[in-house]
Amino acid sequence: xxxxxxxxxxxPITNGHVAIIRAGLVAFxxxxxxxxxxxxxxxxxxxxxxxxxxxxxxEGDPRVEVDRFDRGLLVDYARSKGVNVxxxxxxxxxxxxxxxxxxxxxxxxxxxxxxxxxxxxxxxxVSSTLIKEIASLGGNLxxxxxxxxxxxxxxxxxx
Amino acid sequence: xxxxxxxxxxxPITNGHVAIIRAGLVAFxxxxxxxxxxxxxxxxxxxxxxxxxxxxxxEGDPRVEVDRFDRGLLVDYARSKGVNVxxxxxxxxxxxxxxxxxxxxxxxxxxxxxxxxxxxxxxxxVSSTLIKEIASLGGNLxxxxxxxxxxxxxxxxxx
Amino acid sequence: xxxxxxxxxxxPITNGHVAIIRAGLVAFxxxxxxxxxxxxxxxxxxxxxxxxxxxxxxEGDPRVEVDRFDRGLLVDYARSKGVNVxxxxxxxxxxxxxxxxxxxxxxxxxxxxxxxxxxxxxxxxVSSTLIKEIASLGGNLxxxxxxxxxxxxxxxxxx
Amino acid sequence: xxxxxxxxxxxPITNGHVAIIRAGLVAFxxxxxxxxxxxxxxxxxxxxxxxxxxxxxxEGDPRVEVDRFDRGLLVDYARSKGVNVxxxxxxxxxxxxxxxxxxxxxxxxxxxxxxxxxxxxxxxxVSSTLIKEIASLGGNLxxxxxxxxxxxxxxxxxx
Amino acid sequence: xxxxxxxxxxxPITNGHVAIIRAGLVAFxxxxxxxxxxxxxxxxxxxxxxxxxxxxxxEGDPRVEVDRFDRGLLVDYARSKGVNVxxxxxxxxxxxxxxxxxxxxxxxxxxxxxxxxxxxxxxxxVSSTLIKEIASLGGNLxxxxxxxxxxxxxxxxxx
Amino acid sequence: xxxxxxxxxxxPITNGHVAIIRAGLVAFxxxxxxxxxxxxxxxxxxxxxxxxxxxxxxEGDPRVEVDRFDRGLLVDYARSKGVNVxxxxxxxxxxxxxxxxxxxxxxxxxxxxxxxxxxxxxxxxVSSTLIKEIASLGGNLxxxxxxxxxxxxxxxxxx
Numbered sequence: 001x002x003x004x005x006x007x008x009x010x011x012p013i014t015n016g017h018v019a020i021i022r023a024g025l026v027a028f029x030x031x032x033x034x035x036x037x038x039x040x041x042x043x044x045x046x047x048x049x050x051x052x053x054x055x056x057x058x059e060g061d062p063r064v065e066v067d068r069f070d071r072g073l074l075v076d077y078a079r080s081k082g083v084n085v086x087x088x089x090x091x092x093x094x095x096x097x098x099x100x101x102x103x104x105x106x107x108x109x110x111x112x113x114x115x116x117x118x119x120x121x122x123x124x125x126v127s128s129t130l131i132k133e134i135a136s137l138g139g140n141l142x143x144x145x146x147x148x149x150x151x152x153x154x155x156x157x158x159x
Numbered sequence: 160x161x162x163x164x165x166x167x168x169x170x171p172i173t174n175g176h177v178a179i180i181r182a183g184l185v186a187f188x189x190x191x192x193x194x195x196x197x198x199x200x201x202x203x204x205x206x207x208x209x210x211x212x213x214x215x216x217x218e219g220d221p222r223v224e225v226d227r228f229d230r231g232l233l234v235d236y237a238r239s240k241g242v243n244v245x246x247x248x249x250x251x252x253x254x255x256x257x258x259x260x261x262x263x264x265x266x267x268x269x270x271x272x273x274x275x276x277x278x279x280x281x282x283x284x285v286s287s288t289l290i291k292e293i294a295s296l297g298g299n300l301x302x303x304x305x306x307x308x309x310x311x312x313x314x315x316x317x318x
Numbered sequence: 319x320x321x322x323x324x325x326x327x328x329x330p331i332t333n334g335h336v337a338i339i340r341a342g343l344v345a346f347x348x349x350x351x352x353x354x355x356x357x358x359x360x361x362x363x364x365x366x367x368x369x370x371x372x373x374x375x376x377e378g379d380p381r382v383e384v385d386r387f388d389r390g391l392l393v394d395y396a397r398s399k400g401v402n403v404x405x406x407x408x409x410x411x412x413x414x415x416x417x418x419x420x421x422x423x424x425x426x427x428x429x430x431x432x433x434x435x436x437x438x439x440x441x442x443x444v445s446s447t448l449i450k451e452i453a454s455l456g457g458n459l460x461x462x463x464x465x466x467x468x469x470x471x472x473x474x475x476x477x
Numbered sequence: 478x479x480x481x482x483x484x485x486x487x488x489p490i491t492n493g494h495v496a497i498i499r500a501g502l503v504a505f506x507x508x509x510x511x512x513x514x515x516x517x518x519x520x521x522x523x524x525x526x527x528x529x530x531x532x533x534x535x536e537g538d539p540r541v542e543v544d545r546f547d548r549g550l551l552v553d554y555a556r557s558k559g560v561n562v563x564x565x566x567x568x569x570x571x572x573x574x575x576x577x578x579x580x581x582x583x584x585x586x587x588x589x590x591x592x593x594x595x596x597x598x599x600x601x602x603v604s605s606t607l608i609k610e611i612a613s614l615g616g617n618l619x620x621x622x623x624x625x626x627x628x629x630x631x632x633x634x635x636x
Numbered sequence: 637x638x639x640x641x642x643x644x645x646x647x648p649i650t651n652g653h654v655a656i657i658r659a660g661l662v663a664f665x666x667x668x669x670x671x672x673x674x675x676x677x678x679x680x681x682x683x684x685x686x687x688x689x690x691x692x693x694x695e696g697d698p699r700v701e702v703d704r705f706d707r708g709l710l711v712d713y714a715r716s717k718g719v720n721v722x723x724x725x726x727x728x729x730x731x732x733x734x735x736x737x738x739x740x741x742x743x744x745x746x747x748x749x750x751x752x753x754x755x756x757x758x759x760x761x762v763s764s765t766l767i768k769e770i771a772s773l774g775g776n777l778x779x780x781x782x783x784x785x786x787x788x789x790x791x792x793x794x795x
Numbered sequence: 796x797x798x799x800x801x802x803x804x805x806x807p808i809t810n811g812h813v814a815i816i817r818a819g820l821v822a823f824x825x826x827x828x829x830x831x832x833x834x835x836x837x838x839x840x841x842x843x844x845x846x847x848x849x850x851x852x853x854e855g856d857p858r859v860e861v862d863r864f865d866r867g868l869l870v871d872y873a874r875s876k877g878v879n880v881x882x883x884x885x886x887x888x889x890x891x892x893x894x895x896x897x898x899x900x901x902x903x904x905x906x907x908x909x910x911x912x913x914x915x916x917x918x919x920x921v922s923s924t925l926i927k928e929i930a931s932l933g934g935n936l937x938x939x940x941x942x943x944x945x946x947x948x949x950x951x952x953x954x
Contacts (some may be wrong), residue, residue, distance in 0.1 A: 026273035027244045092733035096255040097887035100278040104920035114185035117276040119259040125740035251574035256410035263443035284581035344750035414732040415569035418755040422602035432662035435753040437736040503909035573891040577914040591821035594912040596895040728892035761899035
């Protein structure tokens with residue numbers, strides 16, 4: 001099977017991300033989870049913390065490689081890893097339009113790279129941004145983030 | 160790489176379908192194009208004609224198998240072919256919602272089968288239904304359907 | 319609390335409908351489930367069968383009244399029952415646009431009647447039409463329709 | 478100013494259509510309202526009745542020509558009238574996707590013809606199909622269709 | 637009838653908000669309008685000014701309570717007021733997706749709280765952000781905000 | 796034919812903008828491209844640079860006037876130029892909802908001004924924001940921006 005790159009901020013990883021990765025492993029041999037280190041928003045967790053949480057959440061599945069993606073075009077990063085497939089999750093119709101625009105732009109930048117989408121299901125209402133907001137207000141995140149993320153958020157914001 | 164099933168009526172195949180199949184071959188080793196024989200709408204072309212046009216349009220690419228899918232659940236058909244991936248094209252946000260509902264239902268029916276989506280690009284405005292309507296009115300379909308389909312439509316509706 | 323009318327074909331009732339009704343009972347004292355008897359599509363089940371399945375699925379909750387709605391405007395029906403609220407479930411953004419048009423038209427027809435919406439959640443991928451199609455193909459509907467509907471579908475289409 | 482063709486079934490014309498035509502007359506010198514005579518659905522009113530209602534609703538505005546469009550491609554019809562602009566109303570995001578597909582297909586069929594859109598506003602909830610359904614149930618259509626259409630519907634369905 | 641909480645920044649209240657509240661009073665006995673005091677955006681008006689404008693706009697309707705919501709989860713606030721229903725207005729399909737995600741997250745945080753939606757109608761094009769932008773440019777806001785808000789904006793930005 | 800105002804930041808102009816302008820010239824005699832000088836985001840290029848690139852990209856088409864729009868309401872600017880039509884491009888269904896809200900607000904502010912939309916086609920995946928991001932990462936923009944913009948971006952970000 002082909003490999004795929006699944007890139008994002010993962011600040012932090014949620015059960016929605018985990019579900020996309022597990023679904024992706026039905027279709028792809030190996031998935032490289034690439035943590036974007038360089039985003040416009042100030043992250044809550046350091047890159048190392050984010051990588052540690054992802055690794056923990058996936059319980060060391062040998063088909064998953066966790067990597068950092070520091071700078072440059074995602075299509076170039078994927079090619080540098082020998083991968084032709086970008087995996088993206090879709091939560092809503094609004095996502096789809098933005099994602100389709102990105103997929104077409106990436107395909108313009110490198111026609112040998114293909115974006116494939118997997119639809120979110122039970123976790124369609126979960127986003128990292130919302131998770132952080134709820135954690136800061138003391139809300140219960142059981143069931144929507146991995147256990148290790150729940151603990152990390154509690155250590156950050158207090159019980 | 161994994162194999163994928165790409166099912167549809169293909170009445171007739173368009174350049175939009177061909178683009179999805181070619182994009183899918185970046186991600187998957189082999190694609191089974193499954194012609195639904197049993198749909199509520201009365202087809203214009205027989206199953207054999209549709210299979211012949213698909214085969215012709217893909218110029219005998221050995222990574223593509225053209226098959227017929229007569230009856231039953233698509234997830235059962237895929238499993239009977241040893242395939243775990245359903246490939247779907249998306250043209251618009253409205254498509255996405257319907258497709259996400261189908262993907263979730265299929266995943267409910269057989270959790271080991273995963274639906275992956277590829278976004279249409281240059282041919283997002285092409286559908287088989289529209290093609291038939293335009294052909295019946297004598298419109299020029301050059302560039303939106305394969306050459307063999309263009310000829311077949313002209314033979315059907317007159318020049 | 320106010321009462322609300324929840325109208326539909328319910329051919330058959332699904333767990334998605336049941337979830338909307340249960341959610342509606344948080345907001346409203348009593349919900350009248352009104353079975354439309356007079357739709358353009360040929361129903362699979364008779365009105366009596368549909369009413370029986372709804373009643374069974376809701377286990378005789380005294381806050382739910384199951385009724386038939388034979389003819390006329392829905393706003394007139396609601397007013398004839400002394401009710402000012404129409405309850406609708408929303409599964410997708412596409413639903414919303416159609417529903418908003420209906421809500422505005424109903425509000426034009428009778429300004430004292432108000433439509434309120436509740437979003438589907440775990441059952442967003444379930445529709446009566448899809449249920450019937452899957453049942454006819456022998457698919458497993460456990461978990462997406464009430465037990466009594468599952469049995470009725472199996473009796474209709476065979477195991 | 479350019480002329481534009483505004484095509485549709487107009488079975489019957491609604492205040493939503495009238496608003497699009499009036500808005501279009503801000504941008505275009507003359508609008509040809511083209512009644513499609515040949516649609517898959519069985520119309521309620523004859524082509525002559527529909528033309529009469531449109532003419533009446535627009536009160537003989539000399540900038541509006543009411544015509545019938547019997548057969549062929551809409552782009553060919555427009556060109557036969559010496560017109561390069563197709564005017565379309567948009568009621569909802571879902572409309573937009575379908576309309577964008579049609580606009581691109583028409584632009585493929587004849588690149589010298591351009592589709593322009595005007596957004597519906599106060600009448601976004603009005604469609605001819607809904608109008609007929611409500612009229613058949615005795616609902617009050619004051620304010621959503623022109624007076625002459627209201628009378629015609631009452632004559633058809635009874636008071 | 638049940639009570640409902642309608643939360644927002646209301647910076648300032650618009651006729652769109654007023655219409656949702658009035659529509660909500662058809663379905664609910666009492667509506668608590670909860671002003672979020674603690675948002676990421678710098679508000680134009682102080683909490684006290686916003687509360688005063690809301691109170692004025694609703695002309696002291698005894699079924700409306702205007703309150704401030706300082707900190708914590710909205711579901712906890714609602715429960716602290718003894719309310720199980722969150723009321724939300726929907727202007728567009730894009731709104732709906734975001735709102736559905738929030739509703740599901742709130743329902744995850746407290747399953748006994750239910751979100752219900754009411755669709756905007758004549759004021760679907762009005763938002764507080766747009767109102768402030770137009771007021772700062774001297775545009776006429778008659779008809780889209782309550783009279784007291786119009787005066788307050790004029791006092792702030794000049795005539 | 797009428798004139799139309801096509802306003803935006805154009806920071807920088809893309810082939811998507813050029814396609815909308817060329818399509819607009821099928822429907823309108825003259826198009827005033829109005830560069831917004833006063834936006835919340837810090838622009839990459841000065842107003843003079845943006846105007847120069849637009850002029851260059853349109854190769855001095857005499858039907859196009861490039862202007863700057865410094866302050867005030869867009870409807871007032873249009874009227875000051877003697878123009879009643881605002882031209883807008885639409886890329887996606889999500890765009891449409893926002894644009895429809897703006898069109899209705901502008902129509903509220905000045906009922907004699909009408910917004911008309913043209914759908915993006917081959918360039919639907921291009922936005923100025925994305926262009927700048929890709930240029931900063933060294934991506935190839937051939938085919939998605941005019942030649943003069945490509946050179947300017949390379950001079951800005953390096954080869």
